[in-house]
Amino acid sequence: MDKTIIRLDNIAKSFGNVRVIHHISFSIEAGKVYALAGENGAGKSTLCNIISGSLKPDEGTISYGDKEYSSFTIQQAKEIGIKMVHQELQILPLMNVEENIFIGEESSRRGFVNKKEMRKRSLELLEMVGLNAQPETKVAEIEIAGRQLLEIARAINHNARIIILDEPTSSLSQAEIRKFFTIIKKLKEQGVSFIFISHRLEEVFELADKIIVLKDGEKVAELNTEETNEKEVIRLMVGREYSDFYQRERKCHGDVCLELKDISGVKEGMLNNAYIPQHVSLKVEEGEVLGIAGLVGAGRTELVRMIFGEMPIGSGEIFVQGEKVQIKSSRDAIKLGMAWVTEDRKQEGLILEDTLVRNLSLPTVHKHRKAGIIDDNFLTKMSEKYIQKLKVKTTGGLQKAKNLSGGNQQKIVLGKWLSTNPKILILDEPTRGIDVGAKAEIYKLINELTAQGMAIVLISSELPEVMGMSDRLLIMYEGRVTGQLLKEEYTEERVMEYATGRKVHNE
Amino acid sequence: MNDKKLMIKSKGILNQIGLLGVIAVLCIIFTCLNSTFIAAANLMNIVRQSAVMIIVAMGVTFVMISGELDLSIGGVACLTGMVVSKLLTTGVSIPVAILIGLLLGALLGLFNGILTTKFNLPSMIVTLATMNLANGSASLITGGTAIYNLPQEFEFLGRGFIFGIPAQVVFMVILVIICGIVLSKTLIGRYALAIGGNADVAKLAGISVIKYKLLYFVFCSLCASFAGMILTSRLATGQPNLASNMMMDTLTAVVLGGTAMSGGEGSIAGSVMGALLLTIISNGLTINGVNSFWQMIISALILIATIIARRKKD
């Protein structure tokens, strides 16, 4: 029996005169997981947007049953049962968790929403995906990882037939990912199909039945997972092989750059106190990469916020280059030679409507003026430099940030902060949504920068990354530092023990 | 960010408590200064005076929650008033004239809505244009002069009583109750909040943003044209410069009530209280013999005090 749900034929799509998808065809069968692999900007999200009805292809057809469509509308896709978790999170921050889960699919009778039914279902879903929040919690109060879980809850809510997951795991940590994969596997058994995008190939190999490799908008291969391996996929994607990703070697040893002594956040009545960092002490030296690991919501981002003066500090001291400092806002922090690559590129990283040049030059523009007049030539050149160095896939510095693919946006955020030449660089999930090739480049960059004496704090939910790239590891659990490990001591088990609070290291 | 989070959390209720607090304090002050303020007749007077503003505020609340702006309300009210007056003086029966008035409102709302959504134009300019269009047309009907000799029975809308309560107050209360239910209990309300929160997200969730926005615009204009008829009925003449302050006053009331200019947030109770607050200020000051210039200043100060007080409460 034919198990095909939908079939794409010769789908093509251009933005302006840039062709992003070249005549791609494939079918989606029931109960299978398809992984889309490809570099940043290869066209993965675009293809998924076409399937889910939010973009119209220029050419080609989509067949469903015995009907052919030139494109789906969102409503049609929904009727068929196509759900999508978008790479750029699609949430309504002012509405609560429950309203977000059910948006567009409220259970209602004659226009009146049926709150009881939805409450029951939303509690189930929250439990299922492991989102530790009440249905009435406003989404604005939830950090990015929680939002990702929320979107997942939304996608699995109704009886979907095809669920498209565009980097659903990029801000999740192991525990959530495990939980999530269990759900996927269960749904798959019930005949639900998935299109899965992730730059973490081990996830791809764990889940996918088939791997479709895209390169520059073309389908270069459709592989059965059993018959291939990571190396081949990477070669097909990038055109070259990466053998050992994490080649961290500390070359420079210097003084302590940044030191926190017993920093605690302010206990604010209504917030969930557990997540506000308490009694955190740490040191980072020149040339060192200090990793901070922890589960989602452990309070790592909040810690950076506190360091940067964007969240109140209740007690404790901060020393930069040995001197005690008062940081009232990120402006002070920047002046002290710090830079912070934020995790949420949309909210805190980019001015989406602005050009790449403007985004890249924002923190440094004040330094490049002649008699008050901005030296735009210089800024353009500087931007070109970073665009090349980070291999950003773009039509040029004048492209708007919002028109870049997710991974390329992330590179722009990184470039923006590198351009300030910081002495202390804090990277909060720096490789979120970045492809393997670019990741390798960023790791190389981390090594180069530390070799020149920069101190780096690397926060990442991806254990291999944070373990592979840091010289020392700090592990947080519910706002507290539960463990500190030296490179020689790392094992995944040990880190997870601290990260889940099963073990607490006492100095 | 963090403070913001705190703020948002408890907004729903506290917002309104903040406003209520200000209203209470004002009432006490005004009563101390002049006890007629608290007299039943004056309280009814206040409610009656605010009724029209509240009616219009209902429509504006929906439009604003959905992330758009309707500046045309005053114009719509004015044009409806004039058209209905003209119809009435040419012998059209009252119910028919009222129906035509509402139809006109709906059409103007549709015009706003279509230009804003289908043509994807900024609603601020579209509705500004509609305002001028409507005001200009209102004056053209007579060449700029007022219309007199409306039938006596038409005065019911603005001067009549239903069970001893001014008719306009009754209409207002019914409308407020309906709107309260619609906003909090139905898809129409929920989608307004969603669309205003982020129209792209709403669209991706399969909500037909255009259809709903059209609905909000039409409803808003309907409210405005109904208000225009009440005002006309109360004045017992068709005035070509009717409702010239309606837009500013109503927008102020709605924003004061906690509806975000940028959409995604707002409440019916808030808008009602915003309108009441504005009316109480002007009534209390007039009764206490404060002249209109001081009134402007004092009400501006109270406005600022209110938003600060509300903010502190959060």
Place this chain on the structure above:
Amino acid sequence: MNDKKLMIKSKGILNQIGLLGVIAVLCIIFTCLNSTFIAAANLMNIVRQSAVMIIVAMGVTFVMISGELDLSIGGVACLTGMVVSKLLTTGVSIPVAILIGLLLGALLGLFNGILTTKFNLPSMIVTLATMNLANGSASLITGGTAIYNLPQEFEFLGRGFIFGIPAQVVFMVILVIICGIVLSKTLIGRYALAIGGNADVAKLAGISVIKYKLLYFVFCSLCASFAGMILTSRLATGQPNLASNMMMDTLTAVVLGGTAMSGGEGSIAGSVMGALLLTIISNGLTINGVNSFWQMIISALILIATIIARRKKD
């Protein structure tokens, strides 16, 4: 989604070309109807008439680009006009009076800015309050009547000439050039765009959002108070309801010029052309003997046509 992206791409220039196109078409039509329209004297008249609006639009453009709104401009202009008139009639010298007027403007701007930024209040309400505060105070100065007998020399601002060009036009041109440079070539402009684009990002990039927003508010109020003095000078009397249409007209001009109400986008050239367009419409219609009600209607239609045309061009 897709069309939108395409649209935005070439906006910068095409936006203005769209506006220019509309302006050109209108000029041709008006000239055909009445050749005095194109006479040098009338062209200068148009520029002179639009000068005040353009001056205020400069300030509004910066505030709006940075994501805020200033509704107080009319009030500020009016209060400044009255205060300066009062000072002049009590014998204060002209330069001192002008300086005090500007200082007053700056203070009102500071007031707007501080409430908006430090207290984190919605600028729409804050400036609305300031508008009423200013208008009320303006009337209180004299109890609501106008101020007469300003010194003859004060008329220079609004009626004088510099090298045969009306003084206000000269001031306007200078201001426009400065603003053009500031917006595109200096930090003040760059940061306005960044703050309006995403204030969080700007703040994290080390920009003191508060300081810059204060600056924009102060500048905007300065423009308004300067405009108020020009208007007062032109009328040679202090009028307590001066500039009552300024806010609506100027906001329309600026938004018409392509500045986004939500911030992050806008241009000086656009605002200038927006203001010119509005003036041309009213001048052309007046010259052709169109009565003021038809003018409202026709200009509303042209307004809509313009935003549609601009949109199509993109």
Place this chain on the structure above:
Amino acid sequence: EESAKKVAYISAANQFDFFVYIGAEIKKVGEENGVQVDMFDAALDVSKEADLMSQAILQKYDAIIVGPVDTQALIPSIKEANEAGIPVINYDSFIEGAEVYARVGSGNKDMGKTAGEYAADMLKEKYGEVKGNVIVLSYPALETMNQRNEGFIEALKEYPDVTIKEETVEECTAEGGQKLTDNLLIANPEGTLDIIYGSNAGVALGALASVSSAGREDIALVGIDNEEGQLNALKDGRYYKATVAQDSYSIGEEAMNAALSAIDGKKTGDVVVPGILVTADNVEEYLTDDQAKKDELEEYK
């Protein structure tokens, strides 16, 4: 060939019948004399009036007939016209301090006085002596209203037992008058207020709407202007007792005649067209005449 003469008529506010019919009359007289009349409306905006003046001067009208929104604010514009050699005819409020060819009007202060005297008579009739409480609705930004109020107050000042309070409307429209009066009725309960005076059609009609819907027959309304609504109310006579009507037709006619002379270089000087006191007694008669005039002018509106 000598092109036809043209005259610019600048109205202070076409929202009032008064200005509309002056304009119509002027147009009619113009037509009879082969002079083109173009009408402009300053819509109660001083700045706009100044701009309209400049424009009329630029377009080289042969004469400008202008009703000032504010007399003083118009002076620079009149000087501008003088410099350009264009004669200006001033109607309605009289301009002091600038050179005009003619001033035609009813005298605002005089009309106020007429209304005040009638108010005094009413009080006398009510109490046997002239005493009582009077509220004057004011809108200080409008010069004409100030002058009318001044005349009214002056007439009543003679009687020490009359308490006069001025109350300012927020806007000079029916709605503004109504809103204020609604509140005033609360602040001045039955028996504490005898007369409300509204010296322009807008506020007078607003006060009428408020007083009539509250059924406060203890209050008598006196006003100025002759909008249809005011005249109708006089007929029924329950609330609105008297209004001072301006003769817009004669004002228009005189103004246009002055303009015709001005084109020939002749100055007319001041022409006073006195206001007419209309009460329940003579309203029918007045209305018949008025309606006839209006019908005649309909095509010129």
